[in-house]
Amino acid sequence: MTTAADDEAPEALISNRLLFRITLAIGFLAALASALSVAGRWFGEDLVRGGNTDSRANYNVIIGQDVLTLPANVIRFEKQRKTGTAESVSIYLSWPDLEGYSRENAALFSNPQSSNGLIFAEFSQSVMSRDMSGRVEPIYSKLFAGEPVAGPAGLTIHRLSKKSGFGDEKLLTGKLPDGSMYAVRCLIPAANVEATSADCLRDVHVGRDLTMLYRFSSTLLPQWQEIDRAARAYAARHLAQ
Numbered sequence: 001m002t003t004a005a006d007d008e009a010p011e012a013l014i015s016n017r018l019l020f021r022i023t024l025a026i027g028f029l030a031a032l033a034s035a036l037s038v039a040g041r042w043f044g045e046d047l048v049r050g051g052n053t054d055s056r057a058n059y060n061v062i063i064g065q066d067v068l069t070l071p072a073n074v075i076r077f078e079k080q081r082k083t084g085t086a087e088s089v090s091i092y093l094s095w096p097d098l099e100g101y102s103r104e105n106a107a108l109f110s111n112p113q114s115s116n117g118l119i120f121a122e123f124s125q126s127v128m129s130r131d132m133s134g135r136v137e138p139i140y141s142k143l144f145a146g147e148p149v150a151g152p153a154g155l156t157i158h159r160l161s162k163k164s165g166f167g168d169e170k171l172l173t174g175k176l177p178d179g180s181m182y183a184v185r186c187l188i189p190a191a192n193v194e195a196t197s198a199d200c201l202r203d204v205h206v207g208r209d210l211t212m213l214y215r216f217s218s219t220l221l222p223q224w225q226e227i228d229r230a231a232r233a234y235a236a237r238h239l240a241q
Contacts, residue, residue, distance in 0.1 A: 051078055052101040052109055060240075061089045064125040066207040067240040073100030076120075088124035095119050095220065095227070098234055116217035120198050121231065126211045132203045133181040140171050140183070153222040157188075174224065182228065186218050195219045202228070206235040 055072040062085045075081045076090040101109045143164040151157040155172040174182040186200040198215035206212045
């Protein structure tokens, strides 16, 4: 003979099992949601960084006879962020602060519209005995076409022959405070056309046997002296003596 309590026992047992399973499922879903949230934040930040890093760990990059000590957040490419021998290393710096990527200035490095506030540079072993300034007289002057015209901030603009192989680039020359020659090649945009972040380039010799080729926006040409002085000083600070 069964009692009312016996009739309720199977129903209570099933309810307890179901409740236990539901509790486990809820716990699992909560843990999964938490993991996805953490992964989403990490992956989202990684997408925003776009390969940039805010790490300031130093790497000793050996190029030929020279050693550059550079923080990770100024080195453009992840594969170059390592200590050891390299053929070249590419860096980017905010202008005028000459800082690498950080959370505070992330928009400057990630937004193409603000890239005229960046200086790009590449260090490699010198393959020519003269830098760009030293090549003006023996090489570039033979390629000039037409009369020079006045450029920004005391610079002179020289058009280059169509046969020179430099396309629409122009050579701009000037005098540095010590009287030495300054030269930079630029793709100067036409009126109503936006300049790019790296349409001017100049190379200089630094260290024992390095060429530093740096690029900047033509909108920064009025600051050419400040940029050249800052670029050389940055290289000097990060080269082993």
